Amino acid sequence: MNFRKLLYPAVAAIGIVGLGTVAYFAQRAPQAPLEKTSSAAAVPGSSAHDKKARGVATTGKEVTVEVAKVIGMKLQDEINAAGAIQSNQSVMLRPEVAGRITRLNFSDGQTVQKGQVLIALDAAVNQAEVQQAQAELSIAKTNFKRNAELAQQKFIAERVKEESAVNVQVLEARLALAQARLSKFEIKAPFSGTVGIRTVSVGDYVKDGADLVNLEDISSVKVDFRVPEKFIDRIQKGQAIEILVDALPGKEFRAQVDAIDPQIDSAGRSALLRGRVANPAGKLKPGMFARVRLILDERENAMVIPEEAIVPIGNKNTVWKIVDARAQRIEVRTGLRRAAKVEITDGLRIGDTVVTAGQMRLKEDGAPVRIVQGGGQSGNGQQPSGGSPVAGNGGAMAVARK
Structure with missing residues (x-):
């Protein structure tokens, strides 16, 4: 008797659960293809074929990018080294x-x-x-x-x-x-x-030979420094040198190569050079640490772009060039790198516009773009609707040769 009392409610509960499950999946089932066809037919001219027939453009979404112009500027091919200031003549009197x-x-x-x-x-x-x-x-x-x-x-x-x-x-x-x-x-x-x-x-x-006092001639001073041996053929006596001294910040001293040691240091694979600097005011003192910049070559009107515009692909360098509000991938040849700028020796012309931020969103040539200014402001001063753009103009890079 007790068994029958428990059996009937259990069967009823199982039936209720089954009916609820069938109703749930029936509501989530997709609509019939016939309904889709009827819906599409209800709106004339809404298909891609109809758009094409009426000459309506089917372009994709514009990509928000930041750009910069290719400019011409003076570049110097240089070597940076550390050196020490020495007296023109120095002696310990004994x-x-x-x-x-x-x-x-x-x-x-x-x-x-x-x-x-x-x-x-x-x-x-x-x-x-x-x-x-x-x-x-x-x-x-x-x-x-x-x-x-x-x-x-x-x-x-x-x-x-x-x-x-x-x-x-x-x-x-x-x-x-x-x-x-x-x-x-x-x-x-x-x-x-x-x-x-x-x-x-x-x-x-x-006693004989005892140190008494030093005598220094600092009317002009010498600076000795070393450069890698691979540059020795490009260095000649008389080449220009620029010297910065940590003890005198903000002051630059002009000098020139006075002597080149004919012997190469076999341990460091470097050559010893000596520059000479006029020092009429006596501001440069023997023993000061000096930062030397040896100028190898000067280019008066080199084409440069921001270094963030370069997109490496394998062993090639490319940029995205803007032509008629569309992006085109261009292979370029690079030269010197100075102060966050890269020299372009082939592939671009002065005045061309290249993408400096947002390249990762450009998937193919001819993609439409929307140009914004640095910091995410569009040309009309409004925030673009496609999300905040990638910030451009990163920090300055170190000089290429050390």
Whole structure:
């Protein structure tokens, strides 16, 4: 009895679920083809065939892009390198003999002239030796003169006269030696320049070879730098150099190649070059870090476009060129790259318009485009309806050669 009570409600529930399922799928079934045909027939001229017959264009949706003009500008083929500023002439003054300092004839950082006595050592003993040599030479010359007169009168042998002459020569050499030794006790400037900061004072006893003070000629300075060996054939003495120094921001110094080392560094595969820069104001100091730009070639009216306009395909470079509001893919040849610009050597002309943003949405040649300005503004100042355009004009790239 209980079993029958449970069986009837279960069968009823299963039936209800089945009917609901059939009704649900019946509502989701597609309409009959006959209805589609009838609907299409109800609106005359709505088919693609009718549009074509009436001359109506069937173009696709316009692609929103940003563009730029091909312009002409001056380009320089260059090499960038790091270097160091050096004095035109530099020397550390050192004594050749030991002695005590008696005079310092300069102040730290003073400009001195060539031949000026800078440091004097105690030379009392050597001065006495010079005076003694001078006295002995004077006596020898007097004896030689007297012996020459006596030999002429035949009072003495000719040999005595010759011995007197030899004695004079010996004493002249001795005097020259004493004077040379005396000169070592004065240290003179070998060239005009600026002295550094001395490390000694009056009264100090210094040994021969000890460092006293440096002397620098910075009326002009040298800059040494290295370039890769592959460029050595394109570099000649006298080529223009531009130098930037981190210690003097915003100031550019003009120079030229002064020397090229004939030996290539086998470890770094580079060549050493030396430039020379006029430095009348003395702003460039020895030891400063320098950024060197060596100009290899200049092109006065090179065609350039923004680098974001280039679309690489395999080993080829292409751009999308705008012609009559439609995009055409053009293969181009590129040259130098400078400051986010790319030189075009073949494929375009000055004044052509190329796409700089939105290339990924261009699928085929002849696609209609809608040109907007950078930042997503259309030509009439309105936001385009096809979604915000891709931002153009990315950051500047590094210089091609390092």
